[in-house]
Amino acid sequence: MEHGEAAVFLRNQIVPQRSQLGRELKKKIRDRSAKVGVVGLGYVGLPLAVEMARKGYQVTGIDLMREKVDAVNSGMSYVLDVPSETLLSFVSANKIRATQSLAAVEKLDTLNICVPTPLRKNKDPDLSYVIAAVEAIRNHIRPGQLIVLESTTYPGTTREIVLPILEESGLKVGHDFFLAYSPERVDPGNQKYTTHNIPKVVGGVTARCTEVAVLLYEQFVESVIAVSSTDSAEMVKLLENTFRSVNIALANEMALTCHSLGINVWEVINAAKTKPFGFMPFYPGPGLGGHCIPIDPYYLTWKARMNGCEPRLIELAGHINSQMPAFTVRLIADALNEKGKTLKGSRILGLGVSYKRDTNDVRESPALQILEGLHGKGASIYFSDPYVSSINIKENTIKSIDLTAETLRSMDCVVILTDHSSVDYALVAKFSRLIVDTRNALQGYSRSDVVVL
Ligand SMILES: NC(=O)c1ccc[n+]([C@@H]2O[C@H](COP(=O)([O-])OP(=O)(O)OC[C@H]3O[C@@H](n4cnc5c(N)ncnc54)[C@H](O)[C@@H]3O)[C@@H](O)[C@H]2O)c1
Numbered sequence: 001m002e003h004g005e006a007a008v009f010l011r012n013q014i015v016p017q018r019s020q021l022g023r024e025l026k027k028k029i030r031d032r033s034a035k036v037g038v039v040g041l042g043y044v045g046l047p048l049a050v051e052m053a054r055k056g057y058q059v060t061g062i063d064l065m066r067e068k069v070d071a072v073n074s075g076m077s078y079v080l081d082v083p084s085e086t087l088l089s090f091v092s093a094n095k096i097r098a099t100q101s102l103a104a105v106e107k108l109d110t111l112n113i114c115v116p117t118p119l120r121k122n123k124d125p126d127l128s129y130v131i132a133a134v135e136a137i138r139n140h141i142r143p144g145q146l147i148v149l150e151s152t153t154y155p156g157t158t159r160e161i162v163l164p165i166l167e168e169s170g171l172k173v174g175h176d177f178f179l180a181y182s183p184e185r186v187d188p189g190n191q192k193y194t195t196h197n198i199p200k201v202v203g204g205v206t207a208r209c210t211e212v213a214v215l216l217y218e219q220f221v222e223s224v225i226a227v228s229s230t231d232s233a234e235m236v237k238l239l240e241n242t243f244r245s246v247n248i249a250l251a252n253e254m255a256l257t258c259h260s261l262g263i264n265v266w267e268v269i270n271a272a273k274t275k276p277f278g279f280m281p282f283y284p285g286p287g288l289g290g291h292c293i294p295i296d297p298y299y300l301t302w303k304a305r306m307n308g309c310e311p312r313l314i315e316l317a318g319h320i321n322s323q324m325p326a327f328t329v330r331l332i333a334d335a336l337n338e339k340g341k342t343l344k345g346s347r348i349l350g351l352g353v354s355y356k357r358d359t360n361d362v363r364e365s366p367a368l369q370i371l372e373g374l375h376g377k378g379a380s381i382y383f384s385d386p387y388v389s390s391i392n393i394k395e396n397t398i399k400s401i402d403l404t405a406e407t408l409r410s411m412d413c414v415v416i417l418t419d420h421s422s423v424d425y426a427l428v429a430k431f432s433r434l435i436v437d438t439r440n441a442l443q444g445y446s447r448s449d450v451v452v453l
Pocket residue numbers: 039040041042043044045062063064065068114115116117129132133136150151152153184185186187188291292
């Protein structure tokens with residue numbers, strides 16, 4: 001939208017007094033008459049939409065993908081943490097509806113933006129989804145709206161990127177509209193902590209922005225923590241995920257060191273965690289996956305470098321973690337070698353391919369890299385995952401196979417890549433000829449020859 005158009009747009013509106021806008025919005029938020037919107041109906045946006053509907057709001061979900069919009073409108077959930085019955089009950093009660101049209105923004109009072117923030121090939125931040133969403137919102141923005149960015153990003157994004165685009169509308173932040181950042185901390189597959197009881201950090205561009213955004217979240221989240229700026233709120237999320245990346249890298253380095261010394265790293269960690277203070281256990285694994293931990297630290301290192309700071313520890317952690325899939329392939333090759341077999345020609349079953357336990361998300365999953373590595377060395381690869389029906393390896397679609405005694409017996413090696421809780425590990429322990437366990441899932445099962453990470 002051009003500046004001239006924005007002025008016309010504003011002149012044609014009956015705009016309440018600026019000072020009243022915040023008061024009116026807060027009243028609507030409190031009495032649930034606010035029409036709330038979620039832009040991006042993925043792993044983050046859909047649970048958020050459901051939580052808002054649960055607290056009595058009428059929610060409009062906006063997504064560019066027709067399949068997701070159609071699925072939501074027919075009450076069919078594609079996010080494991082959101083049961084279809086729950087979604088259907090809100091859709092049937094007209095509490096949730098989805099649309100592909102960003103024009104819906106005009107009718108909404110609040111908007112939470114939950115679009116992807118991936119990396120470019122060179123590991124620089126890719127804000128193209130955020131920018132596209134914000135530009136579309138700018139074209140339909142009206143006075144009195146609250147806009148909150150939830151996508152994970154580097155400090156400064158809301159103030160330096162989002163705000164200038166929205167102000168191209170001619171509206172002024174803190175007066176005509178309210179803008180805040182609130183990091184999303186949802187942990188897919190976590191039954192104990194979900195959207196309503198994970199504390200929410202909020203930072204507004206102005207004090208009034210913070211006030212309105214805090215009020216919105218207080219309606220459906222048990223605890224809300226206000227920080228002084230959007231930059232601080234953005235940095236909170238990057239600290240949390242960098243903390244995980246660095247500590248997982250330490251656990252992975254411990255695993256490699258223990259392996260070279262013939263020590264079981266799992267036994268060491270389990271004993272170390274008995275210390276009641278000053279130690280928090282992190283565990284090794286076949287590599288990092290998902291849309292957060294492998295990606296978010298690079299948002300921070302990019303911004304740090306732009307400001308003359310060299311974040312070496314964070315980059316080293318990323319490097320160590322990225323070596324784990326290749327190490328796992330070597331571990332499997334060595335285990336087969338011990339049995340007098342070569343990787344080439346062996347039948348290998350990957351057990352669990354999503355990036356973490358009890359989810360169906362295969363984005364950035366190290367399992368895919370490992371299966372691809374095994375395939376590249378001439379192994380015949382198979383997989384079994386109760387939550388993932390098919391994966392693509394080198395342009396071939398492979399379908400999940402049932403975990404039966406016959407399947408297990410027919411494999412030269414079973415490699416546990418993700419420890420889903422519904423898998424029958426007793427069956428795996430009983431019928432597999434050779435097992436490589438990257439998650440210590442077979443601890444406690446009577447089998448002494450399991451090769452652990
Ligand atoms: N998945 C997680 O566990 C998790 C946890 C915390 C934070 N986050 C962060 O939350 C953000 C969203 O992640 P996600 O996992 O939900 O992603 P996702 O890919 O599951 O969902 C994003 C959705 O946004 C839609 N979209 C993209 N551009 C759009 C646009 N311009 N307008 C409308 N819709 C658009 C996509 O079609 C998609 O459905 C990311 O920044 C991520 O880092 C994710």
